[in-house]
Amino acid sequence: MITNNLGIAETINNAINQRAVYGVSYSLLGLEQNEQHYLGYQGTGSDKIAIRPDLEYDLASLTKVIGTSTRILQLLGIGKIKLTDTIGNFLTNLKHPELTIKDLLLHCSGLPADIADVSELNRAGLIERVKQADLIYPTGSQTVYSDLGFILLGWIIAAIDGDLADSLNEHIFKPLAMNQTGFKLANQPPANFV
Structure with missing residues (x-):
């Protein structure tokens, strides 16, 4: 109750x-209760x-925890990937193809948290910098939150499923009836976004 x-x-x-x-939307769900509040x-x-x-x-930075993590766990569950798989099995031109999915998930890969001067890079430049990033500590020796690791995990999902946004929609949002949630939502007025 x-x-x-x-x-x-x-x-x-x-x-x-x-x-x-600033604000919150939430639901209260029960056997005889379904309330939405704003x-x-x-x-x-x-x-x-x-x-x-x-x-x-729009998931924005929550893409990592709601979208990417969930889909990676689903792919693990159905056997399409293993924690011990190296990222070089899925992606090319990496400086460190030996890193594993587990290393990325646990933020112990050695990759830095982010890329310096990211706003000065175009898409191709950003992709290159992520793929060629130096390790800042030996893999497995520390835990440092890394956006780069989750960018790579998103690319792995795309390599397996096709487009990341379509994958998240098909495998997570639609099955959970999350009809007003998405990644890379197009053709929507900015005023409709939280």
């Missing part, structure tokens, strides 16, 4: 008033819009 929504709403409104978050706003200033049911949720 779901608890009283008043306590949940009060907690969220306190977080909004304390500026911990509190607060998305953004500030000229970008400020009320949270509402028709907003689209």
Whole structure:
């Protein structure tokens, strides 16, 4: 049985008033309960819009935890990949093809957290820098959160399934009825995004 929504709403409104978050959408689901709630706003200033049911949720940085991690785990579950597979089995022109899927998932690959001066690079330049990144510590000796590792995992998904956005939609969002969630959503007005 779901608890009283008043306590949940009060907690969220306190977080909004304390500026911990701008706004929140959430659902309460139970055997005889299906409620959707929308509190607060998305953004500030000229970008400020009320949270509402028709907003689209572009995963953006959450792609790593909701999209990439989930699909990698699915691929592991159906045997299309193994934790011990090297990334060179799926991707070409890598400086460190010996890194494993496990190394990337656990953030112990030795890859840096990100790429310096990324805004100065075009797409081809960014791809090259990711593929040719130097290790900043020996693989397995430390844990350093790395966007590069998850970029590589996304490319591995694309190598197996085709387009990453299509894969996430087909294997995660559609089956879970996440109809307003996506990656690389096109042809949507910016005001519809949270």
